[in-house]
């Protein structure tokens with residue numbers, strides 16, 4: 001496994017791990033081969049962990065285990081252990097985990113209830129089930145819809161939304177519940193670049209407000225700038241874990257498995273020609289441009 005000498009996940013100032021996987025393997029009841037294999041990984045609070053890897057590498061499975069859905073709703077056989085918020089995922093009831101950890105599934109249509117007639121009511125649905133006071137529900141729903149840019153369609157039927165709007169609605173439903181930990185499984189797969197940028201800045205704000213976030217994404221472009229830690233899965237195994245800038249600077253054989261953003265590829269190409277002196281990869285186009293400016297000024 002590739003790992004950073006000072007893994008971003010294990011700095012001493014971190015709070016205790018909220019999820020601890022130890023040699024954890026999971027084989028879904030309907031599958032012949034494991035979807036996660038001997039995974040050892042701790043996830044910490046007050047961090048943004050970005051999980052990536054090729055299609056089928058186990059990202060969604062990891063997200064579902066962290067959120068308590070596997071093996072409680074999607075059954076499977078487990079070896080090793082995974083504890084989330086101190087609960088063994090094999091025996092803990094779903095609500096023990098889901099009351100504190102929200103998840104936005106990769107497919108928004110799996111998330112929406114089909115029981116409501118407006119975007120507003122859909123966002124309010126879980127809050128009503130919790131029995132929150134009406135004024136509190138209204139204020140939370142308005143804020144959540146605002147932050148994903150759906151305030152104007154609050155009265156529309158959820159089934160009339162586009163794929164991108166449905167994805168925003170699924171995010172709004174999770175936001176409105178204000179859980180301290182949020183798992184977002186490929187939350188921008190249906191969004192255009194503007195929508196993606198909006199979701200990324202909304203997540204950055206959540207981070208500033210100390211929500212713990214786990215984001216699954218194949219396209220890393222927009223997320224690297226706000227991620228504290230990068231976890232790379234490959235064929236269900238942990239392939240790399242560390243700070244995004246250090247890992248992407250030396251991806252080794254993982255370069256073929258990860259969607260390396262263009263700004264990182266350009267930086268790596270220049271570095272191979274002796275241009276630029278930074279040892280860590282840029283985490284956005286702005287950082288690439290700034291390092292080129294510095295390099296030109298210093299006469300490299």
Ligand SMILES: Nc1ncnc2c1ncn2[C@@H]1O[C@H](COP(=O)(O)OP(=O)(O)O)[C@@H](O)[C@H]1O
Pocket residue numbers: 028030031034035053054055056057058059060061062074
């Ligand atoms: N509900 C399921 N039942 C059986 N196999 C599944 C299920 N979900 C995912 N898998 C399998 O587990 C492996 C990992 O899938 P997944 O976790 O969805 O990976 P990723 O999100 O990285 O694409 C794949 O081989 C996939 O076919």
Ligand SMILES: [Mg+2]
Pocket residue numbers: 059060061106186
């Ligand atoms: Mg997936």
